[in-house]
Amino acid sequence: MTEEEIIRPENLVYKKPTLLNDTPMHYCPGCSHGVVHKLVAEVIEEMGMENKTVAISPVGCAVFAYNYIDVDWVEAAHGRAPAVASAIKRLWPDRLVFTYQGDGDLACIGTAESIHALNRGEHIAIIFINNAIYGMTGGQMAPTTLMGMKTATCPYGREADLHGYPLKFTEIAASLEGTCYVTRQSVHTVASIRKTKKAIRKAFENSMNGKGASLVEVVSTCNAGWKLSPEKANQWMEDNMFKFYPLGDLKDTATANDSH
Template sequence: MTLNDIIDPKNLVYAKTKVMNDTPMHYCPGCSHSVVHKLIAEVIEELDIQDKTIGIAPVGCAVFGYKYIDIDWQQAAHGRAPSLATAVKRLLPDRYVFTYQGDGDLAAIGTAETIHTCNRGENIAIFFINNGIYGMTGGQMAPTTLNGMKSTTSPSGRTVPLSGHPLDMTKLLAQLDGTCYVTRQSVHNIANIRKTKKAIKKALENSMLDKGTSVVEIVSTCSAGWNMTPADSNNWMEQNMIPAYPLGDMKDI
């Protein structure tokens, strides 16, 4: 059997979802953002909600998210994505609304908006990409940077006396009465990619059930910001990020 016999549409196992368009993504090679974009697009196709989904793009590396996933998008001011999502969802309650935010957006400048949106229990899904660094601006220290982790503004490693403790936003949000589903996942291997996809699906489904806000944190890599190859970044994340940000559901009601 030759390769040409195998490569036939009837033998297809996996192909790029049509919800993701052909525009080449601007992300660095091996970036976790791309994997999460792909998973969101796949879930939207599986749920058949392409014309009923509105995404809110953040400021950060994912600012161009609207170029890659073929749904309706709004672009929010820095950190204000949950507030914009609140407005969109209240005006159009029949739409699936999600925000897609990084740690500089959600956990730094947008802390107040995030906490109050979750506390009000808005029926939206929040996808939170946590790579422990300000990736887009050049790898500066973020609130989520680990103790001892090097960044361009903490070249000897973050220290508690100077910079305080890493901020565990997801744990904080799980304690609010407005959230219904709070989970932390990662995308560094196939098993975790599958779990993350399930979490994304559940969060989008919850946004129609009038239960409250769903938060999916995805512990991610930034190979350019961490100065490692994509494969090394995944290993480093597994050894250092995941012990500090343990994976799993924190709340599911």
């Protein structure tokens, strides 16, 4: 292959999805949000759903997804994205409807909305970014903050007697009758990025095929909140987050039913 052929856009290993616009991302260096945005945009394009997607963003760092991915967005009140998504999907069942939420939004302020939408089996997909901290508002303790982990509101580390235990929301989701696909992934390596993309694709396809509710948790880093460099944050995540939040599929009834 000649040098000219190598540098042609069609021969590049990475091609930016057309749904991902040119707005400069505000995320901190090393943040997982940008990678997940790219995967979401790629999957929507590959499914040919560019003009039939409605996404719901709530509050927190996740809210800015509407600045970068060129699909129709609805902004929901803090924690209420699954309720809004439920209404939109029922009104327009032919639309691809998903929420994009952080752990503070989904697993704390929106616990009720999230659990009940999943339990009802709403034909929506929820993308759940879990970095174990409130990233936007100053690094406070979240429901997913690990035991002993230091944050702005537990500077000596999370203690069970004082703060309670970390919430494994994805395990709760897997136990609900209305969920068809529940998985926990990450985007810290090339291999993990590929797995996460497949998970998002499966969740979106389940939504369009009326299989029930899907939840894709992405265990992520928050370099600013954790006060670590991107490299050290990834290592800390591997050493600590994955022990409590192990990666892999927790539930996949849609695939199991298809095989019969």
